[in-house]
Amino acid sequence: MKLIDCGSTDLSKRDSQHRQRRRPLMLKSLLLVALIAVQVQISASDEHDHIYDDNDEVVLWMNTVGPYHNRQETYSYFSLPFCAGKKMGISHYHETLGEALQGVELEFSGLAIEFKANIDTVKYCEVKLTKEKLQAFEFAVRNYYFYQAYIDELPIMGSVGELDESDNSAYLWTHRKFDMGFNGKQIVDVNMTSEKKVKLELGAIINFTYEVNWKPSPVQFADRFDKYLDPNFFQHRIHWFSIFNSFMMVIFLVGLVTMILMRTLRKDYARYNRDEEMDDMDRDLGDEYGWKQVHGDVFRPPAYPMAFSILIGTGWHIGIVTFLVICFQIMGDLYTSRGSMLSTSIFAYAATAPVNGYFGGSLYAQTGGKRWIKQMFLSAFAFPTMVCGTAFFINFISIYYHASRAIQFTTMLAIASICLFIILPLTLVGTVLGRNVSGAANNPCRVNAVPRPIPEKKWFMEPLVIVLLGGILPFGSIFIEMYFIFTSFWAYKIYYVYGFMMLVFLILTAVTSCVTIVCTYFLLNAEDYRWQWTSFMAGASTAGYVYLYSFYYFFFKTKMYGLFQTVFYFGNMALFSAALGIMCGTFGYIGTRAFVRKIYSTVKID
Template sequence: MGLCRWTIEVVVLMTVFSSLLPVRADEHDHKYTDKEEVVLWMNTVGPYHNRQETYKYFSLPFCVGTKKTISHYHETLGEALQGVELEFSGLDIKYTEEVMQTTYCDIELDKPKKDAFVYAIKNHYWYQMYIDDLPIWGIVGEADENGEDYYLWTYKKLEIGYNGNRIVDVNLTSEGKVKLVPNTRIPMSYSVKWKKSDVKFEDRFDKYLDPSFFQHRIHWFSIFNSFMMVIFLVGLVSMILMRTLRKDYARYSKEEEMDDMDRDLGDEYGWKQVHGDVFRPSSHPLIFSSLIGSGCQIFSVSLIVIILAMIEDLYTERGSMLSTAIFVYAATSPVNGYFGGSLYAKQGGRRWIKQMFIGAFLIPAMVCGTAFFINFIAIYYHASRAIPFGTMVAVCCICFFVILPLNLVGTILGRNLSGQPNFPCRVNAVPRPIPEKKWFMEPAVIVCLGGILPFGSIFIEMYFIFTSFWAYKIYYVYGFMMLVLVILCIVTVCVTIVCTYFLLNAEDYRWQWTSFLSAASTAVYVYMYSFYYYFFKTKFKSVDLIPKISMYKIFPRMYGLFQTSFYFGYMAVFSTALGIMCGFLPISAPLVIASLIPHKGIKPALFWQALPQIILQRFRLFSAVTETICRSLLPIPLSACLAAFSVMVVRSEESENGIQVFDSNGNAVGVSKEAGSKAIKETALSRAALFGTTAAVPSFLLALLKRAKFVQRNPMIIAPVRHVSTAIIFGLMIPVSFSVFPQFGKMKRENLEEEFQSLESNGELFYHRGL
């Protein structure tokens, strides 16, 4: 009986997970033989400016072809959730067999059908089709300049490129403009032309990508600026904490040498006073631990999916990204249970089963609740985004038969392996009263300000992500996304370390929720940015993928109940999930710091930039000379090398593709790779000089100032002097750098490629060096 039940459960799980995997219809291996059937799938139709408001293609009174071999495409779970509705077009297409213009059906245009087409044309309806998993777009029709007469495109002219036995390119041209007049018959026709192509099968999706948008220099510069902010922030955090902790340790060490009668307990203040309360359980530990477990799972899913997308190019398959995310989320459920369950056990929680249920269903309930609300609107609109009942059942099966059991396993492991408190000091029986503090030390203020810098590190990437999802771009630069995720993690942890330290220094031990919410407040700024994007960035321009659409220069922004609800509903889900993930990130850092700070044997070298000092101490190499090298001299070549490296990375394509070369009259005479390489090297050298000098001069200036008695009596002025001098030197070095390395450089003709040797010039050609 047990074996039978186990077999049934395995079959159910295999059935559920098989629906997650992306499959292909009749194009399993994308290989064809001559005269083999090629299926043209009709997907959806809808207004161009509302990307998610889509309907079945045959919801408009189009007619279907006469061929009846296939009726419907059985979509995967990801495709069903994304509203994919593939239906057979009825057109007879065979591999490498050309078809001259052929009428495949007639539309009997009565008044209701005409009104439907007129409504679609007024709202700029366009449709999507697929051949061999390659998307094709077309416009339904167009109106005349006065908006009085409306025309329907009736001729689909297909041009298919093939390389060997594979389809590598598909293009659609809409022709045959026919005026819509009631009580007439409109013939619909198509033709197929095959042409050989040199495009490789693995490169056939490149035509849908937009490197000029995603790999623009602004994108590179945003990553570089975020990275520089990380370096600055990590250095600032290390400097503040090391200086402050050194001062505190000196005071506490002096007090430990005193007798009990000599020590004035009233003079003690700061984080040492709350070491007996810092490990006190947070308020509402059940909710807190469930959020931490869910945040850890979201972070794990994000990391794994990004890595898979970088390896497998998931964007080339319909619904594969969503299917993969669901599969990975279900598979990482033990991570949620482990972290949430262990944290709840450490805080003395007893209702662990309730905590497990909340942790397991927190994210699914949020997503399903939003989807359920939007689904009602989709059903009212008869949109293809309405989730089928079978898909709902599949999602429920995944939640109850996969996510919940795996979460239970993780919770049990977490409670038994790391659920016992191992705090370095005893928690006081009576909570310490929290003294009054300045307004900017209040948890509410810290929470509001904590998300500004993390949001500042990702908001440029948010624009690219929003544009790819809400507009008509395909996001494929997941390497950028991985870098931004790493930057977000570092910035969030650094900001929360500072917030936690100053909160503890104000003798307020309620750091758990403050740390979580200060990091999670990033989501509030992201959601506010989504409002800005909706009102100012959703005026879409026409794209080249749709022929005959150039008359519509700019489309209006999103409108309508369905699209607006879809946008703000799922943006709320995205922002909340991002906030929960960000809230999890810094919790481990305050736990480590709170565990180490009360130990008198731990020195200030606790943080990332102090790692060289730890190594030097470990091998007994620490001295005044090595300290000067690590703190003052080493940053100079590192800053110069980093600046030069960033230039080489951002402009690496110029050495491969070349840059334009000009004669003395300013006329372009060609493209040279040699000039591109030289421009990159000179620009890298100028940036190395700029940032290296900016790092060197303040260091030498401070080395001289530290000898002054005034500075020795007032050491607090060293940090302001360093920042002010750095800003001044940087401002002065910019014009010097541009004067030493002007924007236009020159090369002798004999140092360029052979094609420039025959030019009639005075022996020198010019090129734009760039920034």
């Protein structure tokens, strides 16, 4: 989580105010004024480098407020009738696209806080409870509203009030006690305690107060976020046990592919290579059977080659972006910066757009596709359109609820500009390279002019059954990690064990590839050569099980409620599952394609 920022424009405004207060009545010279201005600007507090001198201003940003059980249903802090302090406001601008997309609504609290300066209990404002204000506060208290704030990019959470169940009365917390820890010139710890609850009654005057206590802390600046992590939740024993089980699954599947499967193939090779000892009648009587029978059709282009190439190109793209973002998280601890993970993902997706064009364009050329410009446009915009369509649908609900999650029009323009001026040109470059570098089919077997009829087979060999069964083992390999990821996103946990995520990602890749290889071998042995779509859908079916699990998680592991949170949850989970399905389907196709080309290039075919 990235936390508070203060733009350079804000700093200059504050410095100007400081200079006006400190400027003597009679200026001796313009040079002296310039020197004073430079000195004050150098000594001003800066939330970017987190260096403060004594009595420098420390800004308390109020972010959002919302029901505790609906983490994503957030509203502007001052949408409730809270009052701000008397200090002049400081304007804040979103510094990253991720901040804007995540609904960050930083507003200056108006509280005067200075570095290392203790403040006794001080009243900073008061609110008279009219009927409307009373109803707003009571609604917030009865729905367990919490608010979020930031000091020097450190998050703070506080409860709006408390409900007395004995007489069903609502109480409001009116005093905030800040305990600040510093190490040298840096803030390393912030704690806020809510005190002095006042009963909410019509016409009552609520006095809001605060106090600040500073104390030295041994915590190093680099370790100040450790207190927000929950090692008891992300138990390494559970992670290692899950990794061990998944790794044993990989060993089993790889062994199945290499030992059992290749032993069967060796027997087939021996039988097929006895052609010289057999006469024509023996061959015609059907000594050849199974996967070799379809050698003239196995490399036939799949149905709907344009759609297939778009999905494969997008799957490559999502897989590369996922790998890069996990690497960035491991190296940079992006969870300590608000919105940085989302911004990094958008940047990585835009920068790696040539991957989509290269693999999608080359595959479309190998299938004989001629409308490559249309394929390129659809490949560039297919996934962004799906993401934006889902986001805009949720955005309508957000606007109706006046939630902070509502995406502003300028942010929409920024996303559209990234798609038009970055993703599209880079996808074009990748498509041109893919068509020219690896656009030739180069199949080990020629394709028959007339498709071979597919014989009847047992029900469990049908492609639909294979697809449904193909996603069970990959889902089992990531099941434990899915629980941690879901809890981190939908509850108040910070996910930080990205080393485990990388291991799970690699295991998922191996398991998906091995499972689809085995499924494809059974399909080809049934003389069904429709392996391209089957291998893709068998891997993609993992996402179906993930989405089904999201229903279980919603109803049995959370206390979410309301139209907004329900739409937000299932809309984003559908988007996550779709991206996961495209990626896993691509993993399955890549492994299966290498396997199919290998076995048909080894067999002697006349």
